[in-house]
Amino acid sequence: MSTAIPRPGPLPGTLQVRDGQLRHLLTIEGLGRPLLEQILDNAESFASLNEQGVKKVPLLRGKTIANLFFEPSTRTRTTFELAAKRLSADVMNLTMSASSTTKGETLLDTLRNLEAMQCDLFIVRHAEAGAAHFIARHVAPNIAVVNAGDGRHAHPTQALLDMFTIRRHKGDLSSLRVAVVGDVLHSRVARSDIHALNTLATGEVRVIGPRTLLPAGVEQLGVQVYHDMDKGLRDVDVVMMLRLQRERMHGAFIPSEHEYFQRYGLTEERLALAAPDAIVMHPGPANRGVEITSEVADGPRSVILEQVTYGLSVRMAVMAMVMGVKDAFDT
Amino acid sequence: MSMQHGTHPCAAEGATSRLLIRQGHVIDPANGIDRVADLAIADGCIVGLDPQAFQADETLDARGLLVIPGLVDLAVRLREPGAEHKGTVASECRAAVAAGITTICAQPDTAPPIDTPADVRLLHQKATAAGRARVVVLGALTRALDGEHLTDMAALAEAGCIGVSNAQRPVPDLLVLRRALEYASGLGLSVHAQPMDATLTRGGCAHEGPIATRLGLAAIPIAAETAALGQWLALVEQTGARVHFGRLSSAVGVRMLARAIADGLPVSGDVAAHQLFLSEMDIADFNPQCHVLPPLRSQRDQAALRAALADGTLTAVCSDHQPHEIDAKLAPFAETRPGISGLETLLALTLRLADEGVLTLREAIARVTAAPARILGVPAGTLSAGAPADLCLLDPDAEWELDADRLHSRGHNTPFHGWPLRGRVRRTLRGGHTVYLADEDPSA
Numbered sequence: 001m002s003t004a005i006p007r008p009g010p011l012p013g014t015l016q017v018r019d020g021q022l023r024h025l026l027t028i029e030g031l032g033r034p035l036l037e038q039i040l041d042n043a044e045s046f047a048s049l050n051e052q053g054v055k056k057v058p059l060l061r062g063k064t065i066a067n068l069f070f071e072p073s074t075r076t077r078t079t080f081e082l083a084a085k086r087l088s089a090d091v092m093n094l095t096m097s098a099s100s101t102t103k104g105e106t107l108l109d110t111l112r113n114l115e116a117m118q119c120d121l122f123i124v125r126h127a128e129a130g131a132a133h134f135i136a137r138h139v140a141p142n143i144a145v146v147n148a149g150d151g152r153h154a155h156p157t158q159a160l161l162d163m164f165t166i167r168r169h170k171g172d173l174s175s176l177r178v179a180v181v182g183d184v185l186h187s188r189v190a191r192s193d194i195h196a197l198n199t200l201a202t203g204e205v206r207v208i209g210p211r212t213l214l215p216a217g218v219e220q221l222g223v224q225v226y227h228d229m230d231k232g233l234r235d236v237d238v239v240m241m242l243r244l245q246r247e248r249m250h251g252a253f254i255p256s257e258h259e260y261f262q263r264y265g266l267t268e269e270r271l272a273l274a275a276p277d278a279i280v281m282h283p284g285p286a287n288r289g290v291e292i293t294s295e296v297a298d299g300p301r302s303v304i305l306e307q308v309t310y311g312l313s314v315r316m317a318v319m320a321m322v323m324g325v326k327d328a329f330d331t
Numbered sequence: 332m333s334m335q336h337g338t339h340p341c342a343a344e345g346a347t348s349r350l351l352i353r354q355g356h357v358i359d360p361a362n363g364i365d366r367v368a369d370l371a372i373a374d375g376c377i378v379g380l381d382p383q384a385f386q387a388d389e390t391l392d393a394r395g396l397l398v399i400p401g402l403v404d405l406a407v408r409l410r411e412p413g414a415e416h417k418g419t420v421a422s423e424c425r426a427a428v429a430a431g432i433t434t435i436c437a438q439p440d441t442a443p444p445i446d447t448p449a450d451v452r453l454l455h456q457k458a459t460a461a462g463r464a465r466v467v468v469l470g471a472l473t474r475a476l477d478g479e480h481l482t483d484m485a486a487l488a489e490a491g492c493i494g495v496s497n498a499q500r501p502v503p504d505l506l507v508l509r510r511a512l513e514y515a516s517g518l519g520l521s522v523h524a525q526p527m528d529a530t531l532t533r534g535g536c537a538h539e540g541p542i543a544t545r546l547g548l549a550a551i552p553i554a555a556e557t558a559a560l561g562q563w564l565a566l567v568e569q570t571g572a573r574v575h576f577g578r579l580s581s582a583v584g585v586r587m588l589a590r591a592i593a594d595g596l597p598v599s600g601d602v603a604a605h606q607l608f609l610s611e612m613d614i615a616d617f618n619p620q621c622h623v624l625p626p627l628r629s630q631r632d633q634a635a636l637r638a639a640l641a642d643g644t645l646t647a648v649c650s651d652h653q654p655h656e657i658d659a660k661l662a663p664f665a666e667t668r669p670g671i672s673g674l675e676t677l678l679a680l681t682l683r684l685a686d687e688g689v690l691t692l693r694e695a696i697a698r699v700t701a702a703p704a705r706i707l708g709v710p711a712g713t714l715s716a717g718a719p720a721d722l723c724l725l726d727p728d729a730e731w732e733l734d735a736d737r738l739h740s741r742g743h744n745t746p747f748h749g750w751p752l753r754g755r756v757r758r759t760l761r762g763g764h765t766v767y768l769a770d771e772d773p774s775a
Contacts, residue, residue, distance in 0.1 A: 029545070108661055128663035129547040130617035138661075151665070152547030191547055216550060217541035 015136055022321040024136045024145040027154040028195040036199050040164050042317035043310070047164075050086075050313060059325050060089035063120040068110075069148070070096040070126040075284060076148050076158075079308070080123045083315035092119070107131075108138055115140045121323060122146070129153035129188075144322035152188050158283055159192035161314040163200060165307050166238055169279050173197065177275075179206040179232055180223070182242035182264060182291055183213045185253075189283045190242055191221070198222045208232035209264060212253045229264050233273045241266055241282040241292050257290045266292045271301065279303045348388045349373045350763060355393025355724060359400060360697030361704075361713035370398055372720040375762035379716040393724055396757060399696050401433025401721035402678060403703040403712045405523075405601050405649035406577055408670070409435075409466070410741075411457065412450075413442025418654040418741040420454060423674065424463035426740035428767040429775075430675040431723035431756040432650075434704070434711040435464050439471040440498035446471035446482045448490035455491060463766050465721070467709055469496040469523055472511050476500040481511055484518055493707050494521040494575070499624060501529035505562060512572035521573040521708065524563055526584070527625060531555035536665045538626040542611040548665060551626050553581045560584055564591050564598070573597040575706050578651055580606055580625035582635030589644040599706050600644065602636050603651035604680040605671050607689075609633075609746060619660040619667035620746035623651075637689045646702040648684075650677040654742020672742035676733065678725070679752035686753065692727075720763040729755035737774040 016024040022035065049057065065084045069077050077093060084091045096110065114122065121144045124132045129151035136145040149155040163173075170176055178197055184190040184207050197205045198221075207218060208226040219225050226232030233239065244260065254260045271280065280292075280302045288294050297304060350372040357368045357380060364380065370393075371378035371385045378385065404427065410418035427435050437454060439445035445454065451468050458466035470487035472495045474480040484495055495515050502508040515522050532555045537543035539550035560576065564587065567574050579585055579600050588600045605623065610630045613621045621627055639645045653670025660667045677699060685695040704712030711721055735748040755775070759767035769775040 106658060106661065107663070126663065128665045130665075131663040133617050134663045150547075150663070152549075154547065188547055191545070215544035216539045216552075217544050220541040221545065 015133065021324070022318070024132075025156050025318050025322060026132045026136055026145065026147045028156045028159050028192045028199065029154070031199065033199050033201070036160075036163070036196065039160055039314070039317055039321065040167060042321060043160070043164050043314040046313040046316045047310065056086050056088060058088045059320050060084065060087040060323055063089045063323060064118060065089045065091050065121045065123060065319070066114055066119045067091065067093045067123045067148075068096055068114070068125070069094065070124070070131070071149070073125055073149070076125065079311045080148060080315055083312050083319060086312070087316055087319055089121075089319070107135070111135060111139060115143060119143060121319065123148050125149045127151055146318060146322060149188050152186050152191070154192045155188040156192050157311070157315050157318055158189050159196040160318065161307055161311040162193055162240065162281060162283075163196050164310045164314050165281065165303055166279070168306075168310070169303065170237060173200045173202040175203050176238060177204045177206065177236040178202055178238040178240065179208055179236040180240045180242065181208045181229070181232070181266065183244050184209055184218060184242065185213045185215045186245035187242050193240060194221045194223055206232050206236065210254060210260075229270060230273055233270055236274045237278050239266060239271065239274055239278055239280045241280065241286070243283065243285065244287055244291055261290055265290065266296050268293070268295055268299070271296055281307060284308070348763065349386060350389050350391065350720075351382075351385060351387035352391045352393045352398055352724070355396050355398035357398045357714065358693055358696050359714040360693050361400070361701035362715055364714070365693050370714065370722075372760075372763045375720055375764070377714050377716055377718050377720050380714075391724070391758070395726065396724045397727050399431075399723050399725070400700040400712045400714050401723050401759060401761065402431050402699045403434040403436075403707065403709070404432045404652065404674065404677060404699070405436050405647055405703045405706060406603070407435040407437055407650065407652040407674065408440070408654065409437050409454070410654060411441065412453075416656050417659070420457035420466065421461040421463075422739075422741040423652070423654065424458060424461045424466065426674045426738065427464040428759040428761065429739045429756065429772065431678045431725060431759055432674060433464055433721035433723070433759060433761045433766075434707075434709060435466055436493070436703075436707055437466050437468050438498050439469050439496055440476060440500065444471045444476045445469070446474050446476070446487075448483075448486045451487060451490040451492055463761070465711070465761065467493045467707055469494050471495065472497040472515070472522065473502060473507070478502040479504065479507060481507075481514055484515055484520060488518055488520055492520070493709060494523050496523035499525050499527060501527070503529065505566065508562075509566050509570060512566055512570040512574070516570060516572035521575055521706075523575045523577055525577050526556050526559035526563055526579075528555045528559040531558060532624075536622060536626065536669070537614055538611045538628045540611055540629055542615055546614070546617065546664075548614075553583055553628070553632075556581050556584045556625060557587060560587050564596065567591070567596050567598055571597065576600040577649065578603050578606070578625060579636070579645065580628050580632060582632045585635055585639035585644050589639065592644065599646055600639075601647035601649050601703070601706070602640060602645050604648050604673060604677050605651070605746070606636055607633065607640070607648070607684065608680055613746065614664070617664045618746060619662070619664055620671070620744055620748075622660075622664055622667050622669045623671055624669040637684070640684070640698065641689055641694075646698065647706060648677070648681050648698045649703065650674050652740070654740045655744045657743070660744050670744065671746060672738060672740045672744045674740055675738050676745065676747050676752070678723075678756065679754050680747075682727065682754040683752070719761070721761050722759075723756055724758040725754055725756045727754050729753065731755055739774065
């Protein structure tokens with residue numbers, strides 16, 4: 001273990017991009033529109049491959065990817081694993097909460113051990129904001145880090161797949177009104193989506209929720225704030241529902257799920273206030289009957305399952321780019 | 332008042348030499364002195380300025396140097412007992428005198444807390460053995476800082492405690508707090524409080540504002556300070572107890588303190604030096620060195636704290652010294668331990684307040700000498716005749732860059748690494764003895 005005193009690291013934007021190339025993916029913030037669009041374009045290449053039935057490419061053959069999940073997750077871990085395998089990488093899944101960190105080993109001890117196993121890429125999920133940033137600052141220079149969700153801070157690949165989905169359905173984002181609905185306070189997805197939408201110069205970004213579930217100064221992220229769902233949904237082109245993060249709620253945030261549903265649940269009637277061709281998104285898993293009805297979640301305007309599908313392509317693109325092989329699929 | 336249990340402040344040193352510090356620029360805010368003068372010291376005590384027919388055994392040439400009272404630091408964690416890997420009485424007292432601090436006020440939140448006379452005596456013994464800075468001790472307000480049972484405050488006072496405090500631990504039962512204030516004031520003990528409502532602070536690690544929102548860090552609202560302060564002030568009004576509020580962090584908090592002072596309540600307040608130079612913006616890259624409690628607040632709060640210092644609402648600046656081992660800061664932000672190793676930046680940051688026009692030089696020095704000594708009720712922070720000869724000779728123009736690796740404290744956790752600073756301690760005297768000399772310090 002190094003005895004050097006930890007110094008303030010560079011800002012996430014400069015830490016994750018080097019010479020214009022994606023070095024790590026820690027947060028959407030600071031990525032810049034050209035790079036963000038490049039990721040989406042590269043994901044488009046993988047989506048085309050997948051749609052043509054060629055599911056596996058040898059881009060990361062010989063590379064070892066470690067899924068470090070310090071927080072339980074099945075969906076995200078599975079999609080990262082599948083994406084890695086489709087790139088022909090070897091994958092290790094490590095559920096860290098039940099592992100050495102509970103025996104007193106520090107996060108850095110764990111990292112050093114994994115580095116010693118010659119891993120090339122860490123996919124990190126952690127319950128604390130800034131964990132991926134911390135790891136990226138301390139990891140060996142030959143290892144890349146992709147944030148798979150850190151506390152309430154960021155979930156950049158989810159935001160990228162959300163943008164990919166919107167772009168596929170709506171094309172240019174500059175004329176769109178997008179509403180992010182629900183528990184923004186606890187949501188890393190919401191923060192990353194808001195950054196991504198603003199980076200792509202979306203026409204208008206709204207957040208809708210009770211004051212208890214919107215963080216202080218949220219308008220400074222570049223959003224319009226609504227506490228009234230009906231007003232907030234009016235004429236929007238995209239409705240991004242958020243999951244009520246009940247496991248993160250240690251206090252009286254809402255009186256009851258019943259009242260929450262009454263005021264903020266997405267129903268067919270409420271959806272009718274949005275633009276006629278509005279799409280409905282959700283990062284999953286959805287609490288049906290709490291934040292969204294089954295009719296809407298499974299309805300014709302829902303693109304929830306497409307999001308899952310596109311998540312693979314986006315994650316393949318990100319992995320390839322941080323491993324420095326992005327040009328290989330330009331053809 | 333005795334600085335340590337059962338000893339006279341000067342005689343305790345056993346000093347016999349007669350020392351003349353010649354032609355230094357003496358600034359002694361307690362006595363309104365700000366001029367070039369000779370300062371005479373005999374038997375460990377100040378004799379006076381420009382003495383007639385003083386026969387010195389030793390003469391120090393202080394031309395070009397400031398001669399000021401040794402600094403008095405209101406809030407220091409010595410970490411002993413219980414966390415000696417972070418710091419010891421000896422290591423932190425050595426760091427203190429290297430930074431011109433000759434009196435430090437030890438907080439009681441050690442492990443176990445300082446809640447018995449034996450604990451107090453042990454700290455004093457260790458400080459005496461270390462032979463560097465004077466250590467005055469705050470005893471625990473409640474047993475084991477549990478917030479429920481009063482300590483034997485009379486015994487603590489007899490053992491030499493100069494006040495009582497529950498440090499950062501809550502006293503959620505206001506009846507217990509009221510009784511504690513009544514009991515302490517009945518003994519003539521001041522109570523030192525760091526107002527933080529535990530329920531509003533719980534789980535938080537950053538100021539509630541746009542930066543915490545952007546970073547997704549659990550937030551601590553201003554109300555965590557002001558709600559607690561409101562409760563304390565209500566009880567001060569009820570009990571008449573003398574309460575010092577330490578480490579205030581917010582504009583609203585200092586406004587409440589100003590009102591209470593205007594109403595004639597026996598209260599005072601201080602601010603940690605880092606709160607005057609850092610803000611929530613400094614955690615924007617998840618810098619764990621900026622993880623402190625109360626959290627670094629907005630730039631508007633910072634401006635209000637500076638203004639409150641200038642208008643005298645806040646009378647003292649302290650280091651809020653909290654040394655940590657390296658691992659304590661090697662984790663994602665929220666999982667790191669809060670606190671800064673602040674002893675060795677206290678003086679330079681305070682002088683910087685004068686450079687930036689927040690205070691005059693004399694006012695700045697008063698905030699770390701006479702004012703905190705008055706709050707503690709100890710005969711320090713002054714160059715008055717008869718006072719212990721605790722003083723600091725410093726070069727006010729010496730420019731240096733803080734190197735965290737070279738801090739004397741066992742804790743190297745500072746966000747000021749690489750900061751250009753001005754004003755360097757050349758010599759520190761305690762009771763007339765030199766306890767730090769830069770010329771003999773390889774890291775100076």
